[in-house]
Structure formats: C-alpha cells, structure tokens
Amino acid sequence: MNRIEELFSRKKNNILSVFYTAGFPTLSDTIPIATELEKSGADVIEIGIPFSDPIADGPVIQESNNVALANGMNVSLLLKQVKGMRQTVKLPIVLMGYLNPIIQFGVEKFCAEASAAGVDGVILPDMPMIEYERTYQQLFLRYHLLNTFLVSPTTSEERIRKIDAATKGFIYAVSSSSTTGAKGDFTLEQEAYFKRLQQLNLANPFLIGFGVSNKTTFATACRYANGAIVGSAFISHLRQQQGRNIKSFIDSIKLV
Amino acid sequence: MKYQVDENGYYGSFGGAFIPEMLYPNVEELREHYLSIVREESFQTEFQNLLHDFVGRPTPLYLGKRLSERYGAKIYLKREDLCHTGAHKINNTIGQILVAQRLGKKKIIAETGAGQHGVATATVCALMGMECIVYMGEHDMARQRPNVERMRILGTKVVPALSGSKTLKDATNEAMRHWINHPTDTHYIIGSVVGPHPYPDMVARFQSVISEEIKQQLITEIGNPSPDYVIACVGGGSNAAGAFYHFLNDEHVKLVGVEAAGKGVDSGQSAATTALGKAGVLHGSKTLLMQTTDGQVVEPYSISAGLDYPGIGPLHAHLFETGRVTFLSATDDEAMEAGIELSRTEGIIPAIETAHALAVLSKIEFDKDDVVVINLSGRGDKDLDTYIKWGKY
Numbered sequence: 217m218n219r220i221e222e223l224f225s226r227k228k229n230n231i232l233s234v235f236y237t238a239g240f241p242t243l244s245d246t247i248p249i250a251t252e253l254e255k256s257g258a259d260v261i262e263i264g265i266p267f268s269d270p271i272a273d274g275p276v277i278q279e280s281n282n283v284a285l286a287n288g289m290n291v292s293l294l295l296k297q298v299k300g301m302r303q304t305v306k307l308p309i310v311l312m313g314y315l316n317p318i319i320q321f322g323v324e325k326f327c328a329e330a331s332a333a334g335v336d337g338v339i340l341p342d343m344p345m346i347e348y349e350r351t352y353q354q355l356f357l358r359y360h361l362l363n364t365f366l367v368s369p370t371t372s373e374e375r376i377r378k379i380d381a382a383t384k385g386f387i388y389a390v391s392s393s394s395t396t397g398a399k400g401d402f403t404l405e406q407e408a409y410f411k412r413l414q415q416l417n418l419a420n421p422f423l424i425g426f427g428v429s430n431k432t433t434f435a436t437a438c439r440y441a442n443g444a445i446v447g448s449a450f451i452s453h454l455r456q457q458q459g460r461n462i463k464s465f466i467d468s469i470k471l472v
Numbered sequence: 473m474k475y476q477v478d479e480n481g482y483y484g485s486f487g488g489a490f491i492p493e494m495l496y497p498n499v500e501e502l503r504e505h506y507l508s509i510v511r512e513e514s515f516q517t518e519f520q521n522l523l524h525d526f527v528g529r530p531t532p533l534y535l536g537k538r539l540s541e542r543y544g545a546k547i548y549l550k551r552e553d554l555c556h557t558g559a560h561k562i563n564n565t566i567g568q569i570l571v572a573q574r575l576g577k578k579k580i581i582a583e584t585g586a587g588q589h590g591v592a593t594a595t596v597c598a599l600m601g602m603e604c605i606v607y608m609g610e611h612d613m614a615r616q617r618p619n620v621e622r623m624r625i626l627g628t629k630v631v632p633a634l635s636g637s638k639t640l641k642d643a644t645n646e647a648m649r650h651w652i653n654h655p656t657d658t659h660y661i662i663g664s665v666v667g668p669h670p671y672p673d674m675v676a677r678f679q680s681v682i683s684e685e686i687k688q689q690l691i692t693e694i695g696n697p698s699p700d701y702v703i704a705c706v707g708g709g710s711n712a713a714g715a716f717y718h719f720l721n722d723e724h725v726k727l728v729g730v731e732a733a734g735k736g737v738d739s740g741q742s743a744a745t746t747a748l749g750k751a752g753v754l755h756g757s758k759t760l761l762m763q764t765t766d767g768q769v770v771e772p773y774s775i776s777a778g779l780d781y782p783g784i785g786p787l788h789a790h791l792f793e794t795g796r797v798t799f800l801s802a803t804d805d806e807a808m809e810a811g812i813e814l815s816r817t818e819g820i821i822p823a824i825e826t827a828h829a830l831a832v833l834s835k836i837e838f839d840k841d842d843v844v845v846i847n848l849s850g851r852g853d854k855d856l857d858t859y860i861k862w863g864k865y
C-alpha cells in the first residue's frame with residue numbers, strides 16, 4: 217500500500233496536509249522543513265516544484281517560486297532532497313507543480329526517480345483529466361504515483377463523479393473559484409459547496425485547500441472534508457520566520 | 473485538412489487545453505459553443521457588417537512599386553495597418569466580443585503586449601458597452617504609452633503586470649489568474665492564436681478574413697488567387713495565421729513567418745521561438761517554448777513589445793515542424809532599418825512588429841515575376857517613441 221492510501225485507511229478526519237515550496241526560503245531548507253513538519257504533527261507533506269509561470273497561484277506562492285528558482289532549485293535537486301528526507305520522514309510526500317518542468321525532465325524518468333526517492337503522489341494543476349488519461353496515467357500507475365485532481369465550486373457533479381472514478385488516493389477540493397492565497401473566513405456559500413461535496417459520498421477522501429489559513433478555517437474545512445491543506449499561510453510564516461518555528465505554526469492550525 | 477485543429481484540440485503533437493480545473497467550465501463552454509455560434513447567420517451578418525462599417529474592411533492590397541523595384545519582385549502590401557485602431561488585432565476582438573455576448577458574458581478581460589490588442593479590445597468593449605480590464609506588463613506600459621492612454625480614454629481599466637519580465641508573458645499570466653478568480657461572468661479575449669483549445673482555432677478563424685481577401689484581390693490584380701510568397705511577422709502568430717489560413721493547403725504558396733531575433737538569435741536576448749524553443753506547456757497549450765533545460769520559461773526580448781513572447785501558437789509549432797512554413801528572423805536593427813525603408817519608399821510608417829516581416833525581403837532570393845504578399849499587420853503611430861530613441865533616420 218502506498219503511504220497515502222495507508223494514511224487514509226487509518227485516519228478519516230482532521231488530516232492536515234502542509235504545502236511549501238522546495239528550495240524556499242533557502243535551498244537547504246527543504247529537508248529540515250519536512251522533518252519539522254513530521255515532528256510537529258502534520259499528516260501529509262506537499263512540496264511545490266517551483267515554476268516561472270504559476271498561473272493558479274496568488275502572490276505569496278508566486279514569490280516563493282521566484283525565490284526558490286533564484287536559489288537554484290530544480291526537479292533533479294528536489295528528488296535528491298526527497299531521497300534525503302526519507303532517511304527519517306515517514307509521512308506521505310506529494311509533489312505539486314506545473315507540467316512543464318516535468319516534461320523537460322522527462323515524464324517517465326520523473327516517475328521512476330520520484331518513486332524511487334519515496335514520493336507517493338503528485339498534484340499537477342495544469343494537467344487536465346483528459347490529458348492524464350490519454351498520456352500519463354499508465355506511467356503514473358506503473359510507478360505507483362497517485363495522481364490527485366482538483367475540483368472547484370464550478371465543477372459539475374457529473375465531472376466530479378468522473379474525477380472520483382479516475383482518482384486513487386484523494387481529491388483536492390479548491391475552496392473557492394480563485395488562485396491560491398488566504399482570504400479570511402469561509403463564506404456561507406463556500407460551506408454550502410463543502411456540504412454538497414460531502415453529500416456526494418465520493419469513493420475517495422477529499423481535502424479542502426486554498427484559503428485555509430488558521431484554526432477557524434481548518435476546523436470548518438474538517439467539518440465537511442477528511443482534512444485540509446494549508447499553503448500560502450505556511451509560506452508566509454516561513455518567510456517571516458526564516459524557515460523556523462514550524463511547531464508554533466502547526467499548533468496554530470491543528471485542532472486539539 | 474492536415475493543418476487544421478483535430479477534434480481533441482491538437483495540431484499534430486501541439487495544442488490541447490492544459491488548464492487548471494478552475495478554468496475548465498469556462499473553456500469547455502467556449503469549446504462546446506464557438507463553432508455553432510460563429511456559424512449562426514445572425515452572427516455572420518453582424519460580424520461582416522462590423523468588419524465592413526466599423527473596421528473598414530476589406531483592407532487594400534497595395535502594390536508597392538518602389539519596394540518591388542528594389543527587391544526585384546512584385547511586392548503587395550496587405551494593408552491591415554488601415555484597420556480601425558491600426559492593426560489586424562481588431563478582426564479578432566470583434567469576433568470574440570460577439571461570441572462573449574452570445575455566451576451571456578458581462579465583463580471582458582484581455583492581455584496586451586504592444587497595446588494593439590488592448591486597444592482593439594477596449595474599442596469593442598466601448599462599442600458594446602461592456603466593462604473591460606486589460607493586463608499589460610509594466611515595462612510595456614512604459615514603452616507603449618500612447619496605447620495605454622488610448623485604452624483609458626476608451627473607458628478600460630489598465631492593470632500593470634508586475635511579475636517576471638513585466639511584458640506580454642506576465643500580462644497573460646495575470647489575465648489567466650483574473651479569469652480563475654471570475655469564473656462565470658467574464659470572457660477572456662485572448663489576443664493571438666495561443667492559449668487552450670479552442671482559442672488558437674477561434675482566433676485563426678477570425679483572422680482568416682485576411683487571406684480570404686488576399687485571394688479575392690489577387691484574382692482582380694493578377695488573375696490568380698495564389699501568390700508565390702506570403703510573409704508575416706510572428707509574435708503569438710495571429711496576423712500570420714490569418715494571412716496564411718486559406719493558403720495552407722495550397723502547397724505552391726511559400727509561407728514565411730518572421731520572428732524577432734532581438735539582439736541576435738544567439739545573443740541571449742531574443743524572441744526567436746522556433747530557433748531556440750523546445751516543446752513545452754505554457755498558457756494552456758503544448759507548443760514550442762523558449763525555456764531553460766530545467767523547464768523554466770525564458771524571459772524573451774525584442775525591441776517590439778508585440779513580438780516579445782516566449783512561445784508561438786500551437787498551429788505555428790505544427791507548421792514549423794511539418795516544414796509547411798519557413799521561419800526566419802530579424803534583429804532589432806534589421807527591423808528598424810526596414811521600418812525606415814518602407815517609410816521612405818512607400819510613405820507608410822509600419823509598426824515595429826510588422827517591420828520584422830519587411831526585414832526579410834533582403835534575405836530571400838526572388839524571381840523577377842514572383843508575387844509576394846507581405847502582411848502589413850499594423851501602423852507605426854504607437855512606436856514613435858521607439859523610432860525616436862533608435863534615432864538613425
């Protein structure tokens with residue numbers, strides 16, 4: 217069993233997945249941040265592969281991408297770092313990024329090396345389901361990489377069902393029609409959408425992401441979903457604290 | 473129809489719709505409806521009337537006598553510079569705003585490089601009374617100042633794109649982000665044959681009026697619809713797509729696309745995508761892209777803001793790969809000199825984008841009776857500052 221499947225079979229609620237950008241704030245921070253996240257009680261580690269043109273991201277993650285690229289981060293180095301963190305880290309590791317750096321690295325080579333390094337899954341926001349099924353699915357399956365698709369408030373039920381059927385692992389429910397970034401509390405409209413997802417009784421667990429930034433938003437998300445993903449808020453914390461005090465950040469989100 | 477888009481949105485191995493799920497409903501809605509909309513009689517009537525009465529089409533096909541003498545061929549200029557607002561860009565914005573209305577959209581967004589597409593979008597939004605936001609790289613806002621003010625006069629909000637090289641690529645990123653954040657009431661009028669399917673095909677269709685007219689006009693001029701050459705500059709590739717469109721399957725017609733070599737193809741400061749690019753995914757399609765070995769998109773450079781883009785439309789990537797179109801390039805200096813030359817030989821000051829197409833006349837060996845059509849995509853009014861700064865006239 218893949219570590220993602222293992223996690224979701226064991227834990228159904230309040231799952232905390234934390235996203236950060238590889239090579240940010242400095243090139244050598246990727247491994248210590250993962251180690252600290254595990255110690256602090258995160259459930260999933262999501263590492264962003266930086267890209268020059270992250271169109272689904274708001275200013276905070278755009279900036280972390282720029283810094284990481286200026287620091288010299290790339291796919292090959294990131295996979296070495298993942299291998300390094302696997303000396304201690306047991307949590308599921310998911311890589312999130314845009315397709316182009318992976319295409320240049322070589323999709324098959326990426327799958328083989330990521331899998332060997334201990335990566336469990338990928339989230340590629342600009343790889344739509346149709347392209348996945350046409351081109352990439354076989355490869356990902358062969359190397360036991362679980363692919364997570366996004367759904368958003370404007371995704372039709374019919375399409376959500378299709379995505380559910382094409383998914384192994386978990387579904388990423390984007391909390392609003394927006395790019396990444398914190399936006400304060402969830403609106404009633406957003407909660408209605410979470411509820412709608414909950415009532416679909418999907419075959420896969422789902423995590424809510426985009427705009428989860430504190431205990432309140434995390435708790436709201438966890439009322440409807442199996443857990444939530446924190447990204448921009450953690451990146452802002454890393455920037456302010458130069459990559460330190462991770463435990464205090466996790467404590468400020470996690471439900472006790 | 474081997475150069476047309478297939479049912480999956482591909483031109484050979486290029487194209488597709490590589491978009492985040494948040495854009496899926498919008499793009500899918502457009503994909504589902506664009507062909508039936510543009511085939512409606514009421515659409516065609518309104519589109520044709522506006523092209524005729526508002527844009528001023530058909531644009532002349534003008535035989536440049538002195539230019540012809542100089543280069544030893546019959547050189548015709550397709551006068552897209554005489555379109556209302558000064559470039560071919562308005563052919564597409566008229567088409568797209570009519571589509572947007574029929575999809576029930578209330579607001580329009582666009583990206584712009586040189587500002588020509590921004591002005592063309594602002595113009596049709598004023599015409600139709602629709603709210604409009606245009607994203608423009610901060611750097612381009614400075615070098616194309618008159619167009620910024622034209623958009624503002626027309627009632628459009630111009631938002632500076634502050635990321636990356638602050639040019640067209642970044643303006644496109646910002647427009648896509650805006651679209652993600654406004655998923656139901658907004659239509660994104662993309663300005664070239666780029667972006668996710670169906671944009672490249674839709675924009676090419678709207679621009680195809682250029683080659684449709686060229687064929688008609690050549691019948692009158694020379695008794696034959698097919699020239700020996702059609703030459704056009706390529707930024708994203710919309711004016712070239714329009715000028716090539718009806719000649720793609722007529723393999724006797726040599727098609728030439730001209731990219732911006734900036735300070736030289738190998739100088740590290742250029743936008744010559746076919747020479748330097750590799751297949752990749754940006755702005756929703758798989759196409760040729762200038763990028764590092766790590767797959768990071770390179771910040772391109774050209775003296776002309778409208779050619780300063782690291783990719784080309786997927787149709788052009790396919791035309792390059794199949795060899796149907798020959799791609800050449802012109803440096804900043806070559807383009808500027810060609811711009812001055814056209815001004816002095818024919819009394820037409822071209823846009824600097826267009827000047828790149830003119831600059832290859834000296835690089836091709838023509839036969840004396842070759843019929844050459846150059847797509848004069850735009851006029852140079854917006855570029856006076858750049859001409860003045862360049863200074864050699």
Ligand SMILES: Cc1ncc(COP(=O)(O)O)c(C=O)c1O
Nearest residue numbers: 588664707708709710711778850
């Ligand atoms: C006059 C003119 N020609 C050409 C272009 C390049 O665009 P495309 O390659 O889509 O025709 C522009 C873009 O702004 C332009 O203003």
